[in-house]
Amino acid sequence: MNEMTPPRPPATISDVAEAAGVSIKTVSRVFNEEPNVREETRRHVLQIVAELDYHPNMAARSLAGRKSYLIGLLYDNPCANYILGLQSGSLDRLRGDKWRLLVVPCEDSGRLGGKTVSMVRSAGVGGVILTSPICDNPEILNELITARIPLVRIAPAGDANIDAIAPSVGMDxxxxxxxxxxxxxxxxxxxxxxxxxxxxxxxxxxxxxxxxxxxxxxxxxxxxxxxxxxxxxxxxxxxxxxxxxxxxxxxxxxxxxxxxxxxxxxxxxxxxxxxxxxxxxxxxxxxxxxxxxxxxxxxxxxxPIRAMAQAATDALVKILEGSHRAPEHRLMPYELIVRESCGPVPAE
Incomplete structure (x- = not known):
């Protein structure tokens, strides 16, 4: 029987720095996409990262840079299939990006008023995607806006005042x-x-x-x-x-x-x-x-549940990365899917 090779411990930022022949600070600058790094150095560091299969600790980066790389998806919806579709859409958009998704269930969100900001901040997220009915709760919306927490709404009922501040994605x-x-x-x-x-x-x-x-x-x-x-x-x-x-x-x-x-x-x-x-x-x-x-x-x-989540996540990422464009309100197309559960009215 062949001896099993023990698993190799995950690479650290120190391993990357040593293999690339640069400082830990330089590796950190590459991951933070700072401009004061030569392109040749950037490519070399990223090559070493790939070879060592290094994955940066996003929570540690957030603490060190005082910036969150987490996006919160807040929901109060009993339909697991709907939530799964939203989550999948957000993850599709974030694949390969530095941002990560945190799914936050909010049961009985009608009683969340007064606690929303503290909950969001304790979760360590930089911005939030709100689903119905949370996205239509005026108390929650006012709390988040007052605290200057970036937000995007999925399938809101519509509010002229909020529309001028936060993007939304929905369907008819x-x-x-x-x-x-x-x-x-x-x-x-x-x-x-x-x-x-x-x-x-x-x-x-x-x-x-x-x-x-x-x-x-x-x-x-x-x-x-x-x-x-x-x-x-x-x-x-x-x-x-x-x-x-x-x-x-x-x-x-x-x-x-x-x-x-x-x-x-x-x-x-x-x-x-x-x-x-x-x-x-x-x-x-x-x-x-x-x-x-x-x-x-x-x-x-x-x-288009996944497409709506993708679009909402993309809109929030752009805000978190410094976009100052006026909020967009996208209406996604729907489709009638005819299957076997319906047919002509039965004869008398």
């Missing part, structure tokens, strides 16, 4: 919800139920408005008894769908405001022996992973 939830509702109407559905999301999230109101717009344009009434209450979780979608379907005059279609709740509706239909899509059509929103892993796969709106 209202139009997207109208489009997917119109898709059901075009298939002949008239008794269309909706499962609403978390009322503290602006997307809930926008998607509800889009649903109503499509129904109104088609001359259809929104029946109050066909409005289910959810929280963007699978369990809440399951419970809401059970109530909507366990009745003689059940709907022929359900629009759930996200894919997790749509998956819950499909399970509820299965429990009651209702076939999807021949007896019931179900559509969702987001195109998160669950939409293509349940059966039947879910017709949904593809929200």
């Amino acid at each position: 939830d209202c139009s997207a919800a109208a489009d997917i509702t119109q898709h059901l109407i075009a298939l002949g559905h008239r008794r269309i139920a909706i499962i609403l999301g978390d009322p503290t999230h602006s997307s809930n109101q926008e998607r509800w408005a889009g649903f109503n717009r499509a129904m109104d344009l088609a001359g259809l009434q929104v029946e109050p008894s066909l409005v289910g209450r959810g929280l963007y979780t699978f369990e809440s979608g399951l419970e809401a769908a059970r109530l909507l379907l366990n009745r003689p005059d059940r709907p022929t279609a359900i629009f759930a405001q996200n894919d997790d709740m749509a998956a819950g509706a499909i399970v509820a239909a299965g429990e009651l022996g209702i076939a999807v899509p021949t007896q019931l059509s179900v559509v969702g929103f987001d195109d998160s992973q669950i939409a293509s892993t349940v059966w039947p796969r879910i017709t949904t709106i593809r929200q």
